[in-house]
Structure formats: C-alpha cells, structure tokens
Amino acid sequence: MRLIFLGGLGEVGKNIAALEYGNDIIVVDCGIGFPTNEMLGVDMVLPDITYLAERKDKIRAIFITHGHEDHIGSLPYLLPQLDAPIYATRLAIGLISVKLKEHKLLDNAKLNVVEAGSAPIKAGAFAVEFFHIVHSIPDSCGLGIHTPVGTIVHTGDFKFDLTPTDGWRADFGQIAHLGNEGVLALLSECVHVETEGTTPSEQEVKATFDRLFRKAEGRVIIATFGSLIARVQIALDLAYKHGRKVAVLGRSMENNVAMAVEMGYLQVPEDTLIKISEARDLALNKVVVVITGSQGEPSSVLTRIANQENRFINVIPGDTIIVSSTPIPGNEVAIIRVINSLLEQGADVYYSQVARVHVSGHASQEELKMMISLTRPHYIVPIHGERRHMVAYAKMAAEMGIKAENIFICGNGSVLEFTADSATAAEPVRAGALFVDGGSISNIGDVVLRDRQNLSRDGVMTIAVSIDSETGELAGEPDIVSRGFVEPETSDDLLNRVREVVRNTVKLEREAAQVGDWPQLNRRIKEAVSQFLFVQTKRRPMLLPMIVEV
Template sequence: MSDPIVRFVPLGGLGEIGMNCFALECGERILVVDCGMGFPDDDLGVDVLHPDFSWLYEREDRIEAIFITHGHEDHIGALPYLIRNLKKVPRVFAPPHASALIRERFADHELDSDCIVETPVGSRTELGPFSVESVAVAHSIIDATALAIDTPVGTIFHTGDFDLDSCQPAGHLTDALRLEALGQRGIRVLLSDSTNIDTPVRKGSEQGVIEALERLIMPAKNRVVVGLFSSNVHRLDGIFRIAKKTGRKVSLLGRSLTKHYAAARAVGQLQNSESLLVGPEQITGLPRDKLIVLAGGSQGEAASSLRRLSLDTHQSLRLEEGDMVILSSRVIPGNEREVFTMQNDLLRLGVDVRSRLTDPDVHTSGHAGRSEQAQMIEWLRPDAFIPVHGTLHHMRKHRDLALELGVPDTVVVENGTPVRIPKAGPLSVERPVRHGITRIAIGGEELDAETRRRRQDLGRSGVAVVALAVGEKRNRIEFGPTFSAFGIPTVDGDASAKRAVRREVERVVSEHNSRSALPLEESIRRAVRRMIQDWTGTRPVVEVHLDRVR
C-alpha cells in the first residue's frame, strides 16, 4: 500500500489580497476551505470578482464539504456563486456568526440554507479522511477561527485571519494554550496569514480604538458620524456603549451595516443596543448633539452612505458645519484617491474630519504583524510552512521569517500551483491546475473576457453607430445613413461631423461592388473609423447596422 498523500490546491488568495479559497485533496475526497470574493479596481460594470472554480466543478462529486474560517467577504462572499453551479450541494460548515451572514447571502441569491452547519469554537467535525477542529483566534470580526485539520499525513493547521489582540470587546481571544498544545502534539504543515508581514509590531487594540472614539465623541457638541467596516462588531458594540454614556441615539446608514447588525444580534451580541437605535427616518427629529450615525463606505465607494453624505445627496441626512466625521478605518491600497476625494468633500461642508492621519488610534488592524506571526510559528513548531493570504512579496517575506525561526521546509506558491504533502519528507510543487479570476457583472451574470475587452474599448475610445438600408440587388441607399457618436471628442453632437460621415458612407456604398475585397459593412466601418481617427486621433468602436431591402 502506498504512503498517503495530501495535495494543497490554492485557488484564491495566494499572490493577491482577497478571494481566499483553497482545497485539500486526500485520495478521492476534497475539503474546500473558505470561498471569498474581491472587488473590481475598474469601472466596467463588474460587481464581484471570485476565483475560477473550474477545478472544483470538474471534481464536484468528490467535494466532502466546505469549511469557513470567519464571516468576512473575502472568505464567504463567493459561496453563492460556487453553490449555484454545483449539481450536488455539499455541507457548508461555519462559525455561528459567519453562518448567519451566509444565510443572508443565500437568501439574496434565492439559495436553500439547509446545507449550512454551525461549528462553534472547540468543535470537531469528522469529514471522510479529514477531522477538523475549530480553534479560537482574535480578528476584526467576531467568531473567527483557525482550523486544525487532521489528515492521514498529519495535522495541517490553517491560521485563517488572526491577531493576538488581548482586548476584544465583543469576541474571544486567540486560544494560546490550545495552540501550544497542538504544537506539542505535532503540526505537519502550517498555513499562515501573510497580509501584515511588513508591520514589525501591530499597534493598538480594539479596546484602545473604543477608548479613542470615546475621547473624540464625549466632548463633541454636534452630530458625530463614524465611518467603519460594517463587519467589525467589536466597534459596533463599543460605539453603542459610548452612545449610552453620552446620552446619544445611534442610527445605521447602509445596507451592509444593517445586515451585520442583525447577524450580530442573531448570535447574542449587541443585546442592549435596541433601545438606543433609531431609524434613518428619525434622524432629522433629533438634536444634533444627541446622535451618533454609523455609516458604511469608509473606502469612498460611489454609492455608499458616507460618500453620499460627503456630496450632500443622502436622502436621510445632510451634514452641517461643526459636525464631526470619524473614519475609524484604514485606506485599503488602491482606494487612496476615492478616500481623499471624499475627505476633501466633507471638509468643504465644514465638517471636522478625523482619521488615522489626525488620530492614529482610531483604528487598528485585525491582521497579525510580524511579531505575532513569529509567535504563531513558535507556538505550533511545524515541520513545514506554506505562507498564504497575500501578494508574492508578502508570502516571500513570511517564508523568510519561518526560515529564521528554524522551519527548513518552506514553499511559496501562487494560485493554481498545488503542493504535494507526504507523511514524511519534503513538500514538493506540482504542475499548475486551471485557475484565474471570474468576473460577475452587475445583475449577476458572468462577464466573459471578450465582453470585458469590448467594454474597455468603449470606455477608452467611445463608440460610433452608423445605420442604413441598402437595396438587395444593387447598392442604392433606401434609408439613411444615420450617424450617432458617444464619448468621442469633437464629434459628439457635431452637425458638420454627422454630415461628413454621411457623405463618406454614401461614397463607400456607391463605389462598392462584387469585386470589392471586403463586405460592405466592413468597408463602411473602416472608412468611418479612419475618418474619425484623422479628426480626433482616437480609434473608436464603430458599429454598422446594415439592412438589405428588396
């Protein structure tokens, strides 16, 4: 009998930030861990990004289960898109808070939630060749877990997203005693979050953030708006306590905040908050010094509540001079322009804007810094190490840390590159499997590469449309030509340009015959694009609608 082998197959989150998803393959069974989404960095009508799940679809009859570490979107957001394309739905195991959020997502997508199984901290779940223990870790969301996965080759430990914050207002701490015990028992491979490797020591704590917010809110004489990540129940809990202490009511602006509030209450959190909560429609009836508004959109997202407040277009609230906005969040790389534009718009309204730039302790990261990552390695003392969750830069630096701490067998791979894990001996890298990014357009349908390319072309150069009807037997124009242009400088709405294009189309039609090298439609398209390029220097998309009539 051959020695057992487990394959680690990363599908998302390795070589990038977000879209976290990997599989463990043991014999004929597959365990999927996390199923996250990302957000587009362009404006092409893409709503959601998620990993290419082709590898899983091709093996769906072998999927034992899906295990979720916690409820952040980059760990659960792609679940509906995976589940809806599986003929047989596997069980989805998740901590209670994540389970509540997943049920909400499934309801939005009209999916059945019967497959969801709650796995509280300390529980053990037997799944074919896998035995999974949920271990408590601290993070910027409640109910976060690491996974100790016993397999025929030994224990594979996945930290999930974690930190070692010793002050978690609404959740559990990282279970150091259990981690040490697991390390003494033996860890075959450690998979550990690399996101914050560039921070030598993570500063602050969630309790420290609440104290900083209280220092700002307590003396405030007018309305206070707090922009924050909706999933941070620690902060929600702390702000409700501040509201009670300062005699203020709390209102939630934003669909995501409302959903996270409901999910937290469903698992026993925020139980004393209801008497302090007022609906958006009640805001205008309260004195300015009696209200704290929690608003989603700390990254300056176009349709978010906080962005609309900054533009003075929110239907429920207009900020006034002397109000305070506290951005209790970090700026995610890539969002700098949107966030600073929003801050400038708030300043133009006469608002007092506070952020990490003015008050560094109004936010802390939920990801372990280098010192905490080192502590995790020292507690677990793994035989081998694979860094996860981060760009190639992050993962290589995390690998170097593991080597410094005496873990000689370390492997860095990106999405799509499996790692072979034997019971004994070194890890080895295998041939890449199919992987990539799937883009979901607004409306819920997948956006294929060709359609996305065409959208890019339309956005880059504009579009011109020519419509005409030509006789079937001879090239005589029976209707048109009409010409419209969209997004083309100096051509949009220019009457002389329209006349010139019509004359050019009439010329092309009159000269076209059976000996012409190109079809009539293509000849018209090329002639019009060449003319516009001569005028503007751009090469727009040119659509020709040609009808043949008798």
C-alpha cells in the same frame, strides 16, 4: 494529500482552498473578491470553482474561519454547486444565514455551529479542529486540519491582540499543543507582513472615537464594514457615554446588527439603538449613524451620501464623518474621491491617514513570527496576500530558520502534494474568476471589460449606412450618432467629414466590384473611420457600423 488553492493568493480577497485525499475533499472558506477600477459594471468577483464542481460528490464539508465577506461572500452564489455541509462558529453561521436567506437558499442549507476548542470534526479522511484567534470580527478561528499524512494549520485572518474589545484572546495553548503534536505545514495569512512590530489593539480605536465623539458638535457618522461587529459595539458604548442615540443604515449593516443583537454578540445599552427614521426627530448632537461604504463602493451608503443621493442623510457643516477602515488595494481612488466630496460639503472627515480610526485585524511581523514559533511547521505556505506580501513573508520565514526549499510561494490554481515527509508542486488546476454583473453570475471576460473601458474613455459612435442591394450605391446619407465622444454642439463639422469618409469608402468598394459583400464593407468603413478619427482627435471611440440593405 493534495492542497489546492482556488483563490486568495496573489490578491486580497476571494479566499478559498481545498484539501483532497483519495475520495474525500474539504473546502476552507468561500469568499468574494472586490472589483478593481478596471472592472467596470462588476459588483463582485467570485472564485472559479470548476475543479470542485466537477468533483462535488467527493466534497465532505466546507469549513469557515470567520464571517468576513472575503471568506463567506461567495457562498450564496456557489453553494448550490457544492451542496456540502458548512461548519463555522456561531456568529459566522449567523452571517451566512442572513446571506442565504436573501438568496432563498437557507431552507436547504446544512449549517453546523462549532465552538472553538471543541472536539475535531470528522469529514471523510480529515478531522478539523477550530482554535480561537483574534481578528476584527468576533468568533474568528484558525483550523487544525488532521490528515492521513500530517497536520495542516490554517491561521485564518488573525492578530495577537492581548486586549480585545470582547475580552476573548487567542488560544495560545491550543495553538502550541498543535505545534507540540507536530505540524506538517502552516498556511499563514501575510497581508500585513510589511508592518514591523505588532498590530495595535482595537482599544486604540475606541480611545480615538471617544475623543472625536467629545469634540463633535453635530452628527457623528461612522462608515465601516457591515460585518465589523466590534466597531459597532464601540459606537454603541460611546454613544451611550456621550448621551447620543445610534441608528444603522445600509442593508448589510442593518441585517448584521439585528442578527448580532439577537445572538448576543452586541450588547446594546438601554434605549441607545434606534431606527434611522427616529434619528430625524433628534437634535444633531444627539445622533450617531453607523453606515456601510468604507471602501467607496459605488452603491454604498457613504458614496450615496457623498453624491447627495441618500434620502436619509444630507451632509451639513458640523457633521463628523469617520471612515473606519483601511483601503483594500484597488479601492484607494474611490475612497479618496468620496472623502474629497464630503470635505467639499463641509463635513469634518477623519480617516486612517489623519487619525487612529482604524486598526488592522491582521498580524504584523512579530505576530507572524510568533505563529511560526508556536506551530514549528516543517513546510510553510503564505496565503491571503498579494505577491509582494508572500515574498516578504517567505524572506521573513527563511530568516527564522525555515529552509528555503520548504517555503512555497503559490498562486491561484497551484497544487501542492504532501506525503508524511515530502511536499512537491503538482500540475496546476483551473482557478480563474467569475463576475457578479448586475445581480447574476456572468462569464464576461477580458474582451467585455476592455470594451467597457474603451466606452468609458473614448465613447461610442454608431454609423447606419443604407445601401442599394442591387447597385451597391448609398440609398441615403449615412446616419451617425455619437455618445461620450465629442460635444454635440461642436461635432457637426466632424460628423459631416465622417459621412464623407463613409461615402468614399462605399464608392471604392463598389468600384472594386465588392457589391453584396456586406461584412467586408462593414470592416472597411470601420477601418477608414477609425483611422480618420484618430488622426483628427487622437481618440478611438468604439465604432458600430451597420449596413442596411434597401
């Protein structure tokens, strides 16, 4: 049995793995990654599923652990390549349906609702059972995957919260039963392994929100993930308690809340949920707005509010803004920039460093240890974490008595081959990243991203040179335009000197009898101007010389 990791290892996000036995493959999760600051113009990152696309006739099913973006977000883009039935709990299916409908894929999708604790689902050589765990979204599950060589337990994202807001605790009995039956390998999330003890309960967030609602003199604006239904429920309950109405803003938030209300996952107190347009007619101290953008995404509602670009909300002194999330690695700078802007506009801003406005949905050390103790696996593979998380988890597991040779720290593209009594690393497979760039999947690579970084840092200069095709002499003055490099009002002298460099380069090439070799002349101009500009400014703008024959 082969276990293939195509995303989610050595990173936070883009979670996807596959299990293969003979002519059968099943896929676990299909999430997006979030672009880093260096990925200019990239909206989201998708896993490269070339390995699966080349074997699509072997794929029997896709199993989804829960409805967060880093576990379902790639489905609208990659499902057409896989064409397999999807199995997930009711809320996850609802969230997936919203996405597929937006992409006009819902009618042909094969969606199947699964209840945690129900009978295993047969998928080729595999049988998969869902067990309930607690996470920051309802209906989250881990998977017990029964294979011909043994049982694999995939934890999904989890924590052992004994007082969840929906009252539905993890199914310790089913997890322990899997352990009693024998677990070949445990695939455990590890992103919170550096935190000692246990992860605080969502009830602590509710207590903080209650205090801030009571203290707020004006509007309360809560930014959180569009799929964090439990946090929306807290906002609804406390708004009702404090005599406020709730509006939601942001396409994903609006769609998800509507779906959750329809499916019964959100309990809305009477006359509490209103439209954003209706909120304008109420006194500010009677309004709560729940919005997207807690990660500082450039096009999100919170960022647009911070940039004074949102048509519904302008920040005024007295607004209480709660950024209810922890930054995903790579997003810290963007979030800090947003928070600073909101503070400058007079809002009272609360975020995780100053108040308990967010708790993680991920297991801390003692909960991770408990999962190991309950399942008693022979092999362990840490997943869903950066390299530092996986290394720390491996050390923790070794301290619990797991043999070092039975702990595998893998990366994207890694393949493990299991028999009933062995596990070995096999030849890795292709597992890179694809980018959603402007609404479509793009194969832009490092060169394009590097060009965008250079443009953002040093700007661009175009140099149009008209050359007499017979003599090789200049047919006119070089036409130079720069953007993002030097201030126009102070650039005349520098640009005149660049023209002189171009004239001298053309003259040298003509004297060297290189007339007609325009690609060569193009390179010479680029090299000469680049060297000149670096000496003068210590910067290297992107240079685009263009030779025009006349």
